[in-house]
Amino acid sequence: MATLKGKAIRTKDLDLRDTFWPDAKDRFWDRSKIDGYTTVPKTMPMLMRAMDELSKGKPLGATYFALWCATWDNGFVRLGRSPDLAYASGFTGARGVRNWQERMEILERFGFVEIRESAGQKLGLAFLPNPNVVLLGLWMRKRQHTSGVLSPAGLAGLQDATMSAFIERAIDIGANDVVEEHSRLVALAAGPPATSAKAAPRKRAPAATAGKGAA
Helix, strand or coil: CCCHHHHHHHHHHHHHHHHHCCCHHHHCCCCCCCCCCCCCCCCHHHHHHHHHHHCCCCCCHHHHHHHHHCCCCCCEEECCCHHHHHHHCCCCCCCHHHHHHHHHHHHHHHCCCEEEEECCEEEEEEECCCHHHHHHHHHHHHHHCCCCCCCCCCHHHCCHHHHHHHHHHHHHHCCHHHHHHHHHHHHHHHCCCCCCCCCCCCCCCCCCCCCCCCC
16 A cells, blocks of 8 residues: 555656656556556665676576566466576577576575476476565675675675665665564564563571570
8 A cells, every 4th residue: 555655756756747748648558557567566676686796697687577577466487488488588599498497596596486396397386485575684694694604605795785775765665574674684683682680589587586485
């Protein structure tokens, strides 16, 4: 549901748009009138940039976006037509499908995609969990890392500047999933609040009993 702030911005944008493009209402792509669409989070450009940083030299953004556009607002994709998905992701030629499969395996390693076999195909079905939450989890894992090898490999490539821009954008658009998950992860990293040990109540000394009389 749109917030009051979002509605106000939308109204102002429409007024400004129609001032310079009076016929825009009849010419823009309107999902309320046109079928064949999926909802895309406004953080998607930042998500795709972060994915590319995680897998240096083997960009993941285009592959992920092609998957997202293959869903029906349910985070689920049938991968049977892999040549079509590979082509939509930018891979062609004899190794097109193989390169796409490699990107899918990397996306799965980072948790952006969960894959199940189907009808004898290793890449049969795919589920796309909330990418905002997945990315925040990866970033927190990198920030908490102190020694040893980062796992999964590639986390070192994730830039703090990208994450700052990602969170700033999320706040601007009112992405409550990002705000809530970020707060949860920060609190989790901080650990339980320190509790001051209460001093144990002092026991009273037993009252002295009177003697039974002098001998």
